[in-house]
Ligand SMILES: Nc1nc2c(c(=O)[nH]1)N[C@H]1C(S)=C(S)[C@@H](COP(=O)(O)OP(=O)(O)OC[C@H]3O[C@@H](n4cnc5c(=O)[nH]c(N)nc54)[C@H](O)[C@@H]3O)O[C@H]1N2
């Protein structure tokens with residue numbers, strides 16, 4: 268029997284690890300880290316073997332399914348495409364275009380075909396009711412990028428290979444493997460900072476795996492980072508002279524004075540009171556940050572998904588800018604991707620709030636409405652009510668706050684189609700499921716993460732296996748659906764018409780080749796393909812001002828919307844006396860969808876509530892005991908784990924569990940169900956500026972199960 272070796276990037280998380288995959292016939296016999304990958308240097312995590320499990324999973328769907336009175340039936344692709352297009356068109360005709368809702372989930376950006384081909388399909392629906400996982404995650408990052416640098420995709424990443432001081436707020440990269448920061452083997456890179464005499468500081472309500480390996484950990488009360496950051500920026504501004512370095516000419520000096528005035532009242536005293544961090548600690552932290560050779564502040568998920576997420580991301584930028592660390596080696600930098608989807612906006616400013624959601628009046632951003640209000644838009648009668656849903660790569664029932672309400676909402680729809688590889692908590696509500704080929708069966712290229720990686724690299728991965736006979740790639744599914752939606756609706760003008768028709772025969776390879784050749788390095792797809800371990804394109808380079816897309820290519824330090832939002836701090840809810848719930852991730856989970864791999868779920872129950880010993884004692888709780896957790900929206904019961912790694916007054920539950928719901932088909936996951944943290948998170952708790960979900964800092968009550 269002959270063994271074949273394949274090299275390919277793992278597409279499960281943002282780290283882009285190179286894998287070496289050995290196969291015999293149609294079987295995976297080994298998956299290791301590719302030591303010759305110049306970026307990941309042999310690193311991988313336990314989820315990499317999940318690639319094999321997904322490939323072999325008997326529960327994974329491969330052909331279209333239709334729900335009938337007697338259960339799910341396999342139907343042909345032709346019949347499925349026709350039925351989906353006809354139903355969607357009928358509903359749009361009857362109730363208007365906005366009666367179709369769309370939700371796109373996280374793996375969308377990890378799948379080449381979906382990244383490139385789903386946008387046309389979504390546009391063909393002409394609906395304003397578009398939702399995605401972005402608004403349960405990182406909307407504040409995009410808003411800060413748009414307001415300050417002129418484009419929502421211009422999100423700087425920490426140059427951790429060259430920094431002397433890495434301040435991490437609300438991120439746990441040793442477990443998440445990094446986010447809005449593609450950095451395979453963060454552990455090694457973090458260690459290297461300390462070995463070269465630098466410092467890593469983690470600010471987190473939990474002493475995380477990352478905090479454990481860092482130089483210093485500081486507990487913070489959930490949802491209060493905004494006051495910490497305000498006080499730190501204040502401290503920076505109080506220096507006799509700012510060291511802006513090459514940014515001096517990119518910032519209007521009057522904006523610095525304006526910022527000073529705006530935030531001067533938010534001093535160390537207020538910060539200490541709100542955050543629970545001693546004044547002296549904040550002062551020292553700021554002083555260390557200022558005096559470090561190169562420093563970078565990085566705020567991720569934990570500071571994005573809270574009530575003041577957007578202010579936090581704005582202030583993270585302010586801290587980096589005002590200490591001269593933006594766009595500088597060892598600071599916060601913009602990558603230079605070989606395939607660059609960011610087109611100059613030619614003065615056309617993207618906007619927030621061009622329209623509002625119908626029921627709650629939440630602002631649109633980048634053409635999307637916040638997912639916290641998806642259930643309202645389905646359940647509330649009236650003109651514009653969503654009657655049909657399309658989901659792709661998403662499991663909002665487990666991922667969006669108040670998932671229970673979404674569960675109920677999806678059940679009430681007239682029609683639902685899901686592009687997904689599993690029959691899970693969300694797709695069980697579908698009338699039709701369209702499963703694409705995935706994982707080892709598809710070509711891969713990291714369009715999204717090359718824009719976020721801490722070194723410029725590029726790789727193309729060929730499929731390891733052919734997809735099953737009769738299976739379809741995701742791009743083929745979207746192309747077919749788009750074509751059917753546009754039939755009879757093509758523009759009459761010949762040139763526009765031809766342009767649309769031409770899209771029906773495009774392939775991902777054609778788009779990649781064109782984009783790569785036009786890109787900064789002028790590579791062809793063939794050249795990229797020839798480098799099976801990937802190409803190293805060098806360390807990050809300063810990109811200002813050329814990359815800025817603001818008017819006059821300057822940095823906008825004090826965007827009006829953040830000035831305005833500061834007023835909201837005065838009405839911040841008083842959470843004293845409440846337990847506050849935060850989330851947590853685990854190396855062997857990937858949001859909600861990889862619990863069907865036995866090797867990834869084995870061991871003890873990981874879906875537990877973590878609680879500080881003092882809080883447990885106050886409630887007479889003992890380790891392992893089942894407790895009831897209540898919030899405004901729901902109740903769940905799960906075992907308690909008692910640990911001083913939690914801050915007092917804070918509890919933690921991992922998200923992505925809750926596979927005990929009926930009528931799903933994920934055998935292993937069903938045997939390890941856990942409960943859904945999002946049956947507790949509250950759709951009314953949001954970063955009001957963007958409508959981004961505040962899944963962290965949710966008030967809950969915990970007590971013994973009666
Ligand atoms: N409480 C709480 N809630 C959270 C979070 C939290 O930290 N705490 N995190 C939030 C974050 S950061 C995110 S990104 C969201 C994620 O939210 P979602 O994106 O809605 O959820 P996932 O669990 O990623 O679901 C992925 C879906 O894609 C399917 N899938 C996997 N591979 C493929 C493929 O190749 N093609 C297709 N078509 N489908 C595929 C899976 O079967 C699954 O249904 O959750 C958010 N929700």
Ligand SMILES: Nc1nc2c(c(=O)[nH]1)N[C@H]1C(S)=C(S)[C@@H](COP(=O)(O)OP(=O)(O)OC[C@H]3O[C@@H](n4cnc5c(=O)[nH]c(N)nc54)[C@H](O)[C@@H]3O)O[C@H]1N2
Pocket residue numbers: 280281373404436437438439440442443444445446470471472473475487488489490491492567568569570573849850851852853854855856857858963964
């Ligand atoms: N193994 C694994 N890896 C993943 C995922 C996964 O599910 N599993 N999901 C992927 C996805 S979609 C994403 S977006 C990334 C997320 O990547 P990260 O942002 O690194 O994700 P988390 O591990 O959720 O880290 C959030 C941290 O914020 C802390 N936190 C909570 N509330 C607050 C607060 O108010 N203030 C501060 N300062 N900290 C707070 C939490 O304790 C936690 O340590 O991970 C990705 N990688």
Ligand code: SF4
Pocket residue numbers: 277278279280281282283284310311312313314315444451
């Ligand atoms: S760290 Fe992420 S990219 Fe690397 S092997 Fe694990 S899941 Fe895959």
Ligand SMILES: [Mo]
Pocket residue numbers: 373404
């Ligand atoms: Mo995410």
